[in-house]
Amino acid sequence: MIEPYEVYKLYLAIKLHFTTKSYDVVKYKGKVRVKPETFRKRKDMVSIKKLARDYKREEIIDFLVANFVSGERWGGLFDIQASKRYEDWKAKKNQREYLFQRDVSKILLEMEKQKVGAFFEKNGKQGLTFRLYFGRMIEIETLVILDKIFDFVEETDDILLEDVVLLVKKYRPFVKVTDSMREVAKTLTQ
Incomplete structure (x- = not known):
């Protein structure tokens, strides 16, 4: 104890x-x-x-x-x-790989629907991935995993993004990324 x-x-x-x-x-x-x-x-x-x-x-x-x-x-x-x-x-946490794969599929589907070339935008803009998170279509852990793999979440002056950016950065040490998650994430850049 x-x-x-x-x-x-x-x-x-x-x-x-x-x-x-x-x-x-x-x-x-x-x-x-x-x-x-x-x-x-x-x-x-x-x-x-x-x-x-x-x-x-x-x-x-x-x-x-x-x-x-x-x-x-x-x-x-x-x-x-x-x-x-x-x-x-x-x-x-026990379903993290499955949930990540599901969320990446949702991101790919939305990229195709909206004819978006990248799942994220730099320059502090609210990209597709953040919009899906705010719409509760993907999990915060998916943002964290993608950030650990692609390092795409950056500091911003956007009030809507500021709290989520801080949360993603602070949550990183507690979310593990597996090799299979890395493979799934690659589909976002093809």
């Missing part, structure tokens, strides 16, 4: 990672400055202790990532839907 204080430090590290541009949980190896006294004064100890009791360290990281990625600004600590979001996220 992981200690509640360690859970709290994980929570802070992952929260900083997903909510700020400057903190990188991988670069800093999850280290955050927090005094045990600060932790003991918290009023949300029940939630933190419950996570420590119910999950292993890696599961806690996944739990927090799943909730921050879904847009939950507290990482699911205070939300009764947090466990459901985590279970849904795990199910998607």
